[in-house]
Amino acid sequence: MELNKALNWRYATKRMTGEKVPQEKLDRILEAIRLSASSTGLQPYTILILEDKELRKKLQPLAYNQPQIVEASHLLIFAAWSNITIEQVKEFISDIAETRGVTVDSLKAYQSMIENLIINKTAKENSAWAEKQTYIVLGTALVAAAVEGVDATPMEGFNPQAFDELLQLPEKGLRSVSLLALGYRDAKNDYLANAKKVRRPKEKLFINL
Numbered sequence: 182m183e184l185n186k187a188l189n190w191r192y193a194t195k196r197m198t199g200e201k202v203p204q205e206k207l208d209r210i211l212e213a214i215r216l217s218a219s220s221t222g223l224q225p226y227t228i229l230i231l232e233d234k235e236l237r238k239k240l241q242p243l244a245y246n247q248p249q250i251v252e253a254s255h256l257l258i259f260a261a262w263s264n265i266t267i268e269q270v271k272e273f274i275s276d277i278a279e280t281r282g283v284t285v286d287s288l289k290a291y292q293s294m295i296e297n298l299i300i301n302k303t304a305k306e307n308s309a310w311a312e313k314q315t316y317i318v319l320g321t322a323l324v325a326a327a328v329e330g331v332d333a334t335p336m337e338g339f340n341p342q343a344f345d346e347l348l349q350l351p352e353k354g355l356r357s358v359s360l361l362a363l364g365y366r367d368a369k370n371d372y373l374a375n376a377k378k379v380r381r382p383k384e385k386l387f388i389n390l
Contacts, residue, residue: 194371213325229257229258243340244336333361334362
């Protein structure tokens with residue numbers, strides 16, 4: 182689907198049919214997520230892919246019983262790293278060296294720059310930075326889903342601490358930030374399915390300097 186047409190088509194779907202998103206479409210959305218922009222390229226987050234409906238039924242009450250949690254084909258959980266470590270930076274640098282066919286030593290300046298960014302911030306500041314990064318990739322996921330003709334609902338209306346506990350995320354060094362339900366709109370039961378998109382006009386949204 183042409184990009185702006187796809188963005189005009191998409192909306193935060195309130196009811197879904199439960200129909201499965203074809204694996205090839207899901208794979209392309211996930212690859213777009215993998216390729217998304219990230220500050221320094223570190224990608225300080227992990228995305229959980231939930232297809233198991235029984236597990237999602239357990240999560241639904243922790244998300245104000247929103248129907249998309251169980252009606253979606255897949256539920257993605259965008260989880261930030263709880264703590265960014267020097268070891269994670271070293272692993273990232275090793276990945277760059279291997280992918281680009283260069284030595285780790287040739288990347289020392291870049292490695293030091295990233296390490297200094299982390300060292301000179303508090304754990305709370307690093308955690309907030311990681312959280313912001315998840316929203317960049319969430320935006321990429323929304324666009325990718327629209328291009329694939331897959332409905333997507335971004336969600337912050339849930340209890341992150343309860344989600345984390347149920348999914349044992351602290352043990353994985355993660356904390357949930359936002360959700361994305363992927364599936365297909367139930368036009369008969371979704372009051373927004375045929376509503377026109379409302380956005381601020383460009384004259385109010387943009388300022389040319």
